[in-house]
Amino acid sequence: MEGYTDVVVIGGGPAGMMAAIKAAQNEASVTLLEKNPLCGRKLAITGKGRCNITNTKSWQEFSNHIHPKSNFLKSSFWGFSNKDAIAFFEEHGLETVLTQGDRVFPKSMKAFDVVDTFVAVMHKYNVDVRTDCELLTITKAPEGGYTCIYVQTTTSSRLVSCMINSKSVVIATGGLAYPSTGSTGKGYELAQSFGHTITECFPSLTALIPKFYSSDFYDIELKNVGLSLFVDKDLVQTDMGDLTFTEGGIEGSLGYRLSRKAVKALKNGTSVELVLDLKPAIDLETLKNRVKREIEKFDWGSNLVNDARMKKLLRKFMPSELINPFVDSNDNLNSHNLAERLKDWRFPIKDYVGYRRAVVTAGGVDLGEIVSKSMQSKLSPGLFFAGEVLDIDGDTGGYNLQTAYSTGAMAGVSAAKYVHNKL
Numbered sequence: 001m002e003g004y005t006d007v008v009v010i011g012g013g014p015a016g017m018m019a020a021i022k023a024a025q026n027e028a029s030v031t032l033l034e035k036n037p038l039c040g041r042k043l044a045i046t047g048k049g050r051c052n053i054t055n056t057k058s059w060q061e062f063s064n065h066i067h068p069k070s071n072f073l074k075s076s077f078w079g080f081s082n083k084d085a086i087a088f089f090e091e092h093g094l095e096t097v098l099t100q101g102d103r104v105f106p107k108s109m110k111a112f113d114v115v116d117t118f119v120a121v122m123h124k125y126n127v128d129v130r131t132d133c134e135l136l137t138i139t140k141a142p143e144g145g146y147t148c149i150y151v152q153t154t155t156s157s158r159l160v161s162c163m164i165n166s167k168s169v170v171i172a173t174g175g176l177a178y179p180s181t182g183s184t185g186k187g188y189e190l191a192q193s194f195g196h197t198i199t200e201c202f203p204s205l206t207a208l209i210p211k212f213y214s215s216d217f218y219d220i221e222l223k224n225v226g227l228s229l230f231v232d233k234d235l236v237q238t239d240m241g242d243l244t245f246t247e248g249g250i251e252g253s254l255g256y257r258l259s260r261k262a263v264k265a266l267k268n269g270t271s272v273e274l275v276l277d278l279k280p281a282i283d284l285e286t287l288k289n290r291v292k293r294e295i296e297k298f299d300w301g302s303n304l305v306n307d308a309r310m311k312k313l314l315r316k317f318m319p320s321e322l323i324n325p326f327v328d329s330n331d332n333l334n335s336h337n338l339a340e341r342l343k344d345w346r347f348p349i350k351d352y353v354g355y356r357r358a359v360v361t362a363g364g365v366d367l368g369e370i371v372s373k374s375m376q377s378k379l380s381p382g383l384f385f386a387g388e389v390l391d392i393d394g395d396t397g398g399y400n401l402q403t404a405y406s407t408g409a410m411a412g413v414s415a416a417k418y419v420h421n422k423l
């Protein structure tokens, strides 16, 4: 199969679909290649199947959640902001709701509805969506523009080799996180083939694995706790929120927020420790007094706290399922040190869960080689990048998807301008 289109978009994730829509809305003919049978496989599992579409924070606050350089995102964020994202979905029939933490979800709480909306809008603007099409190579065509070679898997599972020429290409193949959804790092190889540098990649927003850990912890969820990250014994980050102990380790939105710096440190061979504060809203002295008062209420006299009594006392301070793991991992626990231990439960970390289950990839195509006002490669005119393939990542809370739409929209608009010699 051969042909010509103005813009080829590689990857049918949120960045690629947004790029395709924006290029098509700007009078370019667009073909999108997606290797999976359907677009948006990762998008469909976001937010535990509910999809945290975006976050309504002002740029000033939003930018604090973008790494490593939020400045790079500024132009594209203003080109297609969180408000624009909400308007986009609402305009195309997807009602949204605002929840705690300024997070926005589809009203249906179904990520599939977000995928369907993108697919319907691509259809509306005549984007030629080719699924089951895996891009292999992009080369510069002798007559200008680019040639994309890809294989299409037919319904009878036959592989057909195909080629398409275009004036412009947008690479939106995602990173390395959750490779089962299709993001296997192909974009890095493509970028390198045009001379781009790939900064060091590592999993971010991932579970941290404590040295001493048991199945007693699994599935325990803690609300409004404090967590501090110590790297090489220095406090580097402290935050409050919700944490989950899973089979993988310590995660949940709070755990994820600290994981980026923790993973980086572990990769460098530095010691990492998490310190959990089960009562962050009260100071140590107040908590000591509370412990004292609770003990007095039990009327146990001075002959304090054996194991059974300690467990009874702990019910006043933590969910019952946490009591056994707390007692097991805090040696010499007694009524005098209980308040300290509640505010300072130490978890030396031995490792992190890799890309297999990470939410996002940190690192990627070097931002210094990309024009932030267009997403165009500084090394190869007509080549654009969008989404997680770039060296840009966000915290949990809708920041990553917004980054995908903002950079995707910028890449799509710019690719169309390039096609019409207006860039």
Ligand SMILES: Cc1cc2nc3c(=O)[nH]c(=O)nc-3n(C[C@H](O)[C@H](O)[C@H](O)COP(=O)(O)OP(=O)(O)OC[C@H]3O[C@@H](n4cnc5c(N)ncnc54)[C@H](O)[C@@H]3O)c2cc1C
Residues within 6 Å of the ligand: 010, 011, 012, 013, 014, 015, 016, 033, 034, 035, 036, 039, 040, 041, 042, 043, 045, 046, 047, 048, 051, 052, 053, 054, 133, 134, 135, 136, 172, 173, 174, 175, 177, 178, 181, 182, 183, 184, 186, 187, 358, 359, 360, 386, 387, 388, 389, 397, 398, 399, 400, 401, 402, 404
């Ligand atoms: C479990 C999970 C939950 C998440 N929840 C949220 C959330 O609620 N909110 C939020 O903001 N972020 C969330 N994220 C992060 C967010 O999903 C990603 O940052 C975002 O999807 C990145 O978009 P992208 O388009 O750049 O890449 P992707 O979504 O990874 O899409 C890339 C696409 O390119 C295709 N592709 C790759 N190589 C080729 C090739 N050679 N040929 C053709 N196609 C190719 C892939 O199949 C894939 O469809 C979550 C991530 C995970 C893993």
